[in-house]
Every structure is written in C-alpha cells, then in structure tokens.
Amino acid sequence: MSEAQKLIIFDTTLRDGEQSPGASMDRDEKVAIARMLERMRVDVIEAGFAIASPGDFESVQAVATAVKDSTVCSLSRALDKDIERAAEALKPAARGRIHTFIATSPIHMKFKLQMEPDKVIEQAVRAVKKARSLIDDVEFSCEDAGRSELDFLCRIIEQVIDAGARTINIPDTVGYAMPRQYGETIRQLIERIPNSDKAIFSVHCHNDLGLAVANSLDAVMAGARQVECTINGLGERAGNASLEEIVMAVRTRKDFFPVYTDIDTTHIVPTSKLVSRVTGFPVQPNKAIVGNNAFAHESGIHQDGMLKNRETYEIMRAEDVGWSTNRMVLGKHSGRNAFKSHLAELGVLFASEAELNAAFARFKELADKKHDIFDDDLLAIAKDSQQLHVAESVKLVSLNVHSETGEQPTAKIVLNINGEEKRAESQGNGPVDAAFRAINALIQEAPTVSVQEYTVNAVTQGMDSQVEVNVRVEHDNHIVTGHGADLDILVASAKAYLHALNTLSTVESRLHPHVH
Ligand SMILES: CC(=O)SCCNC(=O)CCNC(=O)[C@H](O)C(C)(C)COP(=O)(O)OP(=O)(O)OC[C@H]1O[C@@H](n2cnc3c(N)ncnc32)[C@H](O)[C@@H]1OP(=O)(O)O
Numbered sequence: 001m002s003e004a005q006k007l008i009i010f011d012t013t014l015r016d017g018e019q020s021p022g023a024s025m026d027r028d029e030k031v032a033i034a035r036m037l038e039r040m041r042v043d044v045i046e047a048g049f050a051i052a053s054p055g056d057f058e059s060v061q062a063v064a065t066a067v068k069d070s071t072v073c074s075l076s077r078a079l080d081k082d083i084e085r086a087a088e089a090l091k092p093a094a095r096g097r098i099h100t101f102i103a104t105s106p107i108h109m110k111f112k113l114q115m116e117p118d119k120v121i122e123q124a125v126r127a128v129k130k131a132r133s134l135i136d137d138v139e140f141s142c143e144d145a146g147r148s149e150l151d152f153l154c155r156i157i158e159q160v161i162d163a164g165a166r167t168i169n170i171p172d173t174v175g176y177a178m179p180r181q182y183g184e185t186i187r188q189l190i191e192r193i194p195n196s197d198k199a200i201f202s203v204h205c206h207n208d209l210g211l212a213v214a215n216s217l218d219a220v221m222a223g224a225r226q227v228e229c230t231i232n233g234l235g236e237r238a239g240n241a242s243l244e245e246i247v248m249a250v251r252t253r254k255d256f257f258p259v260y261t262d263i264d265t266t267h268i269v270p271t272s273k274l275v276s277r278v279t280g281f282p283v284q285p286n287k288a289i290v291g292n293n294a295f296a297h298e299s300g301i302h303q304d305g306m307l308k309n310r311e312t313y314e315i316m317r318a319e320d321v322g323w324s325t326n327r328m329v330l331g332k333h334s335g336r337n338a339f340k341s342h343l344a345e346l347g348v349l350f351a352s353e354a355e356l357n358a359a360f361a362r363f364k365e366l367a368d369k370k371h372d373i374f375d376d377d378l379l380a381i382a383k384d385s386q387q388l389h390v391a392e393s394v395k396l397v398s399l400n401v402h403s404e405t406g407e408q409p410t411a412k413i414v415l416n417i418n419g420e421e422k423r424a425e426s427q428g429n430g431p432v433d434a435a436f437r438a439i440n441a442l443i444q445e446a447p448t449v450s451v452q453e454y455t456v457n458a459v460t461q462g463m464d465s466q467v468e469v470n471v472r473v474e475h476d477n478h479i480v481t482g483h484g485a486d487l488d489i490l491v492a493s494a495k496a497y498l499h500a501l502n503t504l505s506t507v508e509s510r511l512h513p514h515v516h
C-alpha cells in the first residue's frame, strides 16, 4: 500500500486517558507507558497538557527525552502561554508536535468561551501561527466538532491550514456522532475545503454512546488518516476509541479498510496490562482484544470446532496481540473432546473410554457447582477417577454428617459393597472421625487399620475450592495412601479413606469387605 494509505495511530492514553477520573499517573509511570507505546510503533504519543501543572510539564518533558522513534505531543489551548509551555516541554523531543485546540460548536462558543464565532477563528489562526513559529509539526482540533456546523468548520479549517496546521482533528468530544453521519461529515470537509490536501484529517471519538470505535472506523472509510485513541479505551467520562480495537479491525479486515498501520500488535496485551496496573482500572473480561475472555472458549461446540480448525471460531490469533495463546476454558458448557484434549495437555491420558467417561461425568458435576475450574481441579478429578479402577469393591454412595456445637457428631453412610448398598451410622470425636467409624462399621477388618496421617489441601484458591484429602493408613506392615477430592471436605475425607482401604485390599488381597 502507498504512504497515502497509512493510518497514523495517535495515542492519547497519557493525556485524554489520564482525564479519566481516578486514573492519574506519575512521571515515571508515564515514561514506562510511553516506552511501551514506542516499542509498539505508535506514531504519535500525546504525553500531556504541559500548562496543566508542573507535574504534567515534567511528564511531557520526560517522555520527550525518553522517546526517540515516536512523535511526542503536548496539548495546549489556543493561548500563547499554553503554546509556549508546550514548546518548552517538547524541547528535548527528537520529533515534537504542538496540538492546539479551540471549541467550534455553538454551545461551546456561546456559553463556555463566550466568544463570537469570528473571534474564535481569529484566535485559532493566531494560535496555529504562534505554534508554527516554535515547532514545525502543528495539529489543530475543533473541539466539539461533532456538534459544530459544517459551514463554520469549513471556514475555520481552511484558515488554520493556511496558517500552517498540518493535521486537522475533528473530535466528537461528547460522543454524540453516529457512524454514517460522522463519516459523511469527514467526507464533506475533505471535499469542500479547498486546501484540504495540505493536511491530514484526524478523528478523536468519545464513547458516550459506545460508538467511539465505530465512528472512528467510519471516518477512516471517509478519508481520515489519523485516529486518536487510547489503550483499553481509557479517557474522559466513558473513554475514547480503544487503540487495540482500531488497530486490529484495520488489520483483520484488510479486505475492507483501504489503510494499514505500522503497529507491532504483539505489544498490545502487555501494554494494556501495564496501563491497567498503573491506573488501577481493571480491564473487563469481555473487552475486545485485551479482555481475559477475548480468546477464551468455553462451550463444547465451539471447543470442538476450534480443535478441528481454529478459524471456526477465531478471526484473530491470540499470539498476534500478545497473549501467549488462546484458552480453552473448561466449564459446564464444555464437551468430552475439549476435556480429553485439555487433560492430555496436562499429561493425563485415560486408559479407557469408560475411565474418560467417569472423569467427564465428575467434571460436569463439579462444573455445575463451581464457577472456576482450574487445572488443579481437573488433575484432582482425573487422579480420583483413575483410582476408581484400582479396587472398586467399596464405593461411597452418600454421606450425611450432623455436627452441632456441644454435641458429638453423627455420620450416616451408605456404601456400595460389591454391588450391594449397605448403611451404617456412627458417632465420633469429630465429623471426620464419625465418618471413618461409620465406614469401619461396614468393613470387618477396617478397625484394625491405623490412620497414620490425615491432610487436607485446598486444590485451588477461593472459598469454593475443591479440597483434596490424603489419608495414610497402615495394616500388617503395609502402608498406603488414599486420596479423595470433592467440594465437601467430609465427602473428600470418606473417599480418601475408602480409597486407602480399597488399595490395601488389592495390595493384601486379605482385607475383605464384610458386612456385619
Ligand atoms: C476536550 C478536552 O479534553 S480539552 C482538555 C481538557 N483537559 C483539561 O482541562 C486538563 C487540564 N486543565 C487544567 O489544568 C486547567 O483547566 C488549565 C490549566 C488548562 C486552565 O486552568 P484555569 O486557568 O484555572 O482555567 P479554568 O480551567 O477554570 O477555565 C478554563 C479557561 O480556559 C478557557 N478555554 C477553554 N478552552 C480554551 C481554548 N481551547 N483556548 C483558549 N481558551 C480556552 C475557558 O473559556 C476558561 O476561560 P476563563 O477563565 O476566561 O473563563
């Protein structure tokens, strides 16, 4: 593609992004983000508003010193003192830009600036000339262009281009524009302004109606060749157009957009994470490109499709935007193929279809009860299910434990012993002791088995974690350890104890289940 088809990416995370209430960043944090943006090959980094405060001045200066490959820009009102301060802060820049602006909508001119439209044009022209006297690269913005009159925009833009502005930005400051209408405005401006070919038209859209990206892209179709945007869509009120969405839309739909960007997209996710960490603004999980779920697949039909061909459900590659990989999330909507494939990645191979089915059934039961299923949960299930065939003569059917302050706990247990259901009830010093005694009541030689160690581990973090219980038992100089996993600590304990007894019975071929 030709140079005329290059879409300039202007990142304003450090300026408009910082205008998100609560998102302020200190100088070093801004430099760290600016370096990431430079590595990503962002064309222009708006580092701040130099006159806003000494801190902002220092930040613009520090970014201008640190960054060499991207243009560094400072915002300024259409006032000499702002422009001089911006130029001063940008002195160390290899490439500096002054971005000066004034509002052009009737409501802003009348109530905020309290200026006649002709005076606004005069001030804009003076400001651009002043900026050009200090720096070559000058951008001019018509603040609230989205609510400005087209004829007035044509007049002011023609004059600021004559005054030396080389980038003309048409901001939808309050997020009022609609996609087709906004693109049409850009098209009309480029067509009607006689010297429009001397400037690059830029857009800067806010997300008040959730249309910032759509409006920006519509403007690109209409001839805009610079998009102002922010990482994670940060920005004043509902934010700005998000850089990652703009860049990936253009890249993914090369067939649709007549433009390209120079962005190295593999830096997108690390930069998003840095911005989120620095500002304390979490990224919503379903946020396009950078949300945790953006490349995660949970439902069985999707996972099955993905396993057969990734493109069945993905239009971009996770690796291309900086994720290490896409994710198959196992949850209650997942199917057997994804379950088997995920466990194979964890090194678990099922010996038979029956074993896979048993583990899959346990997984579905767990997924119904537990929100997040982690790899450790799956490994615990696999371990538990694979043990079932070690010795299945005794299986837990149900356990009911009653425990109350000041009273001895009672356990009622139902076991399946060689295909027959047997019941027992017992008290104990604690609920686990009561459960073990109830098991002992159904297995003749179990009371001669000594429990040497009993440990409980939470399999994953969180209150709804599965627990894994290990019970080490000794009988006739044989020591075995039983494992059991469940959301219920008592059920996990009973399973672990039974697993130990079953293993002993296999090892010794002597500890026969026996109904009293
Ligand atoms: C759409 C945008 O995002 S624009 C950028 C918004 N960002 C910011 O405002 C952050 C930084 N701002 C600040 O720190 C301060 O507002 C400052 C330093 C710029 C100005 O502070 P103050 O001098 O105390 O003025 P204050 O903020 O109260 O009011 C703004 C003044 O600038 C005037 N003004 C607003 N925009 C412009 C402009 N583009 N050109 C010239 N004057 C302007 C207003 O009319 C008002 O003038 P008045 O004091 O004569 O009524």
Ligand SMILES: CC(C)C(=O)C(=O)O
Pocket (backbone or CB within 6 Å): 016, 101, 141, 142, 143, 144, 169, 171, 172, 173, 174, 204, 206
């Ligand atoms: C100053 C301009 C570019 C702006 O931030 C806006 O209009 O939203």
